[in-house]
Amino acid sequence: MxxxxxxxxxxxxxxxxxxxxxxxxxxxxxxxxxxxxxxxxxxxxxxxxxxxxxxxxxxxxxxxxxxxxxxxxxxxxxxxxxxxxxxxxxxxxxxxxxxxxxxxxxxxxxxxxxxxxxxxxxxxxxxxxxxxxxxxxxxxxxxxxxxxxxxxxxxxxxxxxxxxxxxxxxxxxxxxxxxxxxxxxxxxxxxxxxxxxxxxxxxxxxxxxxxxxxxxxxxxxxxxxxxxxxxxxIGSPKMNFLSAKVVDTSNSAAIIELAHHGGARLRKPLCETFPAIGAEVVLGVRPEHFFEAGEGDCDIPVKADVAEHLGSVSYVYANAGPEELIVEREASRQRASGDHFKVSIKAERALLFDKAGARIR
Amino acid sequence: MRTQNATAYRFLTPYLLIFAIFWIWPIISSFIISFQATRTVPWRFAPAFNWGRLIGDPAFYNALKNTLLILVIQVPVMIALAIVMAVLLNSPLLKARGLYRFAFFAPVVVGEVAYSAVFRLMFSLDFGIVNKLLNSVGISKIDWFSNVTPAMALIMIAVTWRWAGYNAIIILAGLQSIPEDVYEAATLDRVSRVKQFFHITLPLLKPVIVFCAVLSIIGTMQLFTEPFLITERGGPGGGTETLGLLLYRQGFRSLNFGYASAVAYTMAGLAIAITLVQLWLMREPK
Missing domain, CATH: 3.40.50.300 (P-loop containing nucleotide triphosphate hydrolases)
Incomplete structure (x- = not known):
């Protein structure tokens, strides 16, 4: 050895x-x-x-x-x-x-x-x-x-x-x-x-x-x-990336506005770096971290395109404006193609990246 | 499907007709002729006439002995040389690989008469460069054309020069089909390059070597050009006469088609027999 x-x-x-x-x-x-x-x-x-x-x-x-x-x-x-x-x-x-x-x-x-x-x-x-x-x-x-x-x-x-x-x-x-x-x-x-x-x-x-x-x-x-x-x-299906912009920074957090989701905003607590107001950022959310509407800090509307039913879970490939998102759902909460529904993002479960791809913590 | 086949055969008909007339019929016809006495008019059916003569003909045994001698000595030497050439051509250390590949292959495309003339000049007793080189290292001149042993050696050298490169290119293709990672695995196993050659390269090249050997055996059984042009019709005194030359002499000089056909079938039969024995010896273990 x-x-x-x-x-x-x-x-x-x-x-x-x-x-x-x-x-x-x-x-x-x-x-x-x-x-x-x-x-x-x-x-x-x-x-x-x-x-x-x-x-x-x-x-x-x-x-x-x-x-x-x-x-x-x-x-x-x-x-x-x-x-x-x-x-x-x-x-x-x-x-x-x-x-x-x-x-x-x-x-x-x-x-x-x-x-x-x-x-x-x-x-x-x-x-x-x-x-x-x-x-x-x-x-x-x-x-x-x-x-x-x-x-x-x-x-x-x-x-x-x-x-x-x-x-x-x-x-x-x-x-x-x-x-x-x-x-x-x-x-x-x-x-x-x-x-x-x-x-x-x-x-x-x-x-x-x-x-x-x-x-x-x-x-x-x-x-x-x-x-x-x-x-x-790392991760399969891969993480979703949503374009966003920093609209304010205050009290150890950044307020970010999602670019393609009707002005939906999210307060993301930060401890290391604070991006400039107006900076373009990317919000990363794993498929299993899209919650039911109202359960998180920010809801966004999506339309189911294709659903893959794997038994215990389903993966819904959904369109949200120009962005395609992959949403994991329990089998009991299946979505059919064409369904309109809302998903919710929890700030603590979302990751923030700057435009160059570096992590903002 | 049947209509498709019929259309395909209609397109193939011109070729099949030519093939039947110029390939199939001569093969059948020569077989029939080998059982006929063809030096009488009209030709008559005499099964023992040609085949009986063949069994007791010293000229046939002389040609057979010469052909087999060339086969036994020249083919293995040429194949060994071709393997060495292929390994060298495959070496990443070799510069101008394309040039060498062309040079090795070039003898095949050189005209037979031209190369035979050059060999006659090179091995000429008084003016040849070979004797001059031998002289320069203290070896006395050799009369390549008047003595049987040097004449046979000359035939073998000429055939080897002409075909070794051709076989090397075929073996090179076989070498390049051996995956590199097999050698890498052997390198990690601390197997030396020499042992890799004998324990990996040679066994994996076996099918290609067998292929080259079979081609060479068939070629040697039909050997004609070199003894005809270089040693002047199998000279000295029939010392380099091969079965191919005997066939030519009987068929086209003496116009004895029946006997020439019997010789032709003997050559084909021997080539098939030797090839089968070789394939059996080199068969893959189960």
């Missing part, structure tokens, strides 16, 4: 800088997920930790030792690839033991490690099959097994579930979580799926365009995002 520390890590491809000085501390035994949209640099960061990409600047330390110039095989890591990267001409058993055999590991120890990995992942029955004879989930298990037999200090997962169907993804998510508890080693996991990030991580690192936007526990990110990007990226 080992801690992983990234200090001012920079990656350039030619003249293009794709990671701009990442600083991340990952504790020993922690499960950290790098999440962000395509092209945000999360996989590049993971590959730099693995040693598969050179570092253009900064330091990467594993277990307290700087690894910038250490060969990938000597970093004490094992990686699970998105495409599984299994050796197609070898059986499952040969796939698991290949690295150990090539390095002259004692036969008995190799067999022990392979057997243990097969037991952990419940793939004992598949040992004589080749990758093409396995389902997606089974291949992923073998890929994880190949990482386990290396007995690494750090596991790296590069979008390991993105090739699986929805049901299998959920199943494998649970298995990876169980594996982390069982092995207790440091795991770094890359995904663009925020649900995977929320369900697996001890802490999440949100990346955007090569910058670390925020690092925190899943619920901290959900409840207290640092900026509009994190607020929008």
């Amino acid at each position: 080992a801690a992983v520390t990234l200090t001012n890590v920079v990656k350039r491809f030619g003249i293009f800088e794709v990671v701009h000085g990442a600083n991340i501390d990952i504790a020993d035994g922690e499960f950290v997920v790098f999440v962000g949209p395509s092209g945000c640099g999360k996989s590049t960061l993971l590959r730099m930790i693995a040693g598969l990409e050179d570092i253009s600047g900064g330091d990467i330390a594993i277990g307290g030792k700087v690894m910038n110039d250490v060969e990938p095989a000597d970093r004490g890591i094992a990686m699970v690839f998105q495409s599984y990267a299994l050796y197609p001409h070898m059986t499952v058993e040969q796939n698991l033991s290949f690295g150990l055999r090539m390095n002259g590991n004692p036969k008995a120890d190799t067999e022990r490690r392979v057997r243990k990995a097969a037991e952990i992942l419940r793939i004992d029955e598949l040992m004589q099959r080749r990758p093409k004879q396995l389902s997606g989930g089974q291949r992923q298990r073998v890929a994880i097994g190949r990482a386990i037999v290396r007995e690494p200090q750090v596991f790296l997962f590069d979008e390991p579930l993105s090739n699986l169907d929805a049901e299998l993804r959920v199943q494998m998510r649970v298995e990876i979580s169980r594996l982390h508890k069982e092995l207790g080693v440091t795991m770094i996991y890359v995904t663009h799926d925020q649900t995977e990030a929320m369900t697996l991580a001890d802490r999440i690192v949100v990346l955007k365009a090569g910058n670390v936007e925020q690092i925190g526990a899943p619920l901290d990110l959900y409840d207290d995002p640092a900026n509009r990007f994190v607020a929008g990226f």
Whole structure:
């Protein structure tokens, strides 16, 4: 087991800088997920930790030792690839033991490690099959097994579930979580799926365009995002953003007027920064934080466009002026398409962002 | 659907007619001719005439021996060379990759007569650059055209020069279809580049190598141009005569179509047999 520390890590491809000085501390035994949209640099960061990409600047330390110039095989890591990267001409058993055999590991120890990995992942029955004879989930298990037999200090997962169907993804998510508890080693996991990030991580690192936007526990990110990007990226369905303007600031609060909702106003208590009167701001409200009319501090009229009924809850996609809002409703309070109704916003449940997307607290 | 098919076949008819007349019929006809004595007028049906002669003909066995010798030595050497060339072409360290790719492929598009003439000049006893180079390192001149062993070696060198690049390009396509992350996984497993080549690249290239080998076997069984043009009609004294050349000599010099057809069918039969054996040896384990 080992801690992983990234200090001012920079990656350039030619003249293009794709990671701009990442600083991340990952504790020993922690499960950290790098999440962000395509092209945000999360996989590049993971590959730099693995040693598969050179570092253009900064330091990467594993277990307290700087690894910038250490060969990938000597970093004490094992990686699970998105495409599984299994050796197609070898059986499952040969796939698991290949690295150990090539390095002259004692036969008995190799067999022990392979057997243990097969037991952990419940793939004992598949040992004589080749990758093409396995389902997606089974291949992923073998890929994880190949990482386990290396007995690494750090596991790296590069979008390991993105090739699986929805049901299998959920199943494998649970298995990876169980594996982390069982092995207790440091795991770094890359995904663009925020649900995977929320369900697996001890802490999440949100990346955007090569910058670390925020690092925190899943619920901290959900409840207290640092900026509009994190607020929008974490949570499904995503947070609603309503255009607004500051009309007054007084008594540790800002009075804001929603731009497209008939002059509806909301008093938002603030403690850190006070925007200027007249400043354009954005109010962020999660779908489940739209209350019934009269229950909050400010009501706005909406018209239901489409309703998705998921059983316990429904999501109503509603038009409110030029803005489209997603409203969560309990199944008993379903809304049909075309219904006019009011939703209410509670100031304490709404987040305020400035025009550039920074949080106003 | 039936109307659609009928329309499709109407469009295909001109091609099918040409195919039937110039491909199917000659194949059937030559098979029939191989059972006929064609040096009498009129031709008569004599099943044992050509096939019986074939079994006891020293010229046939000489051509068969030469063809198989070239096959056994030249094909493996050329395929090995093609693999090495493909790996080098695939290396990210190689500059001007496009130029090398063109250079390796160029021999295939060079005219056969032109390249044969150049080879004759290069290997000429007194004026050839090859003998000059051998001389410069202290090796005495070799008479490439008058002795059987050097003449056979020359044929093999020429065929290898002409086709190694072609096979390298096919193998390169196979190499580029191997996913990069398989090698990355092996790198993380501390598997050296050499071991990666023998334990990952070669096994994954097997289908492409088999394909190249089958093409080369078929090509070598039909080998004609090089012994005809470079070593002057299979010289010295039939020392480089191949089955292709024997067929030509019987069919178009002696106008013995029946015997030439029997030789042609033997060549095709051998090519199929050798290819089947090879496919069986290289089959995927279950």
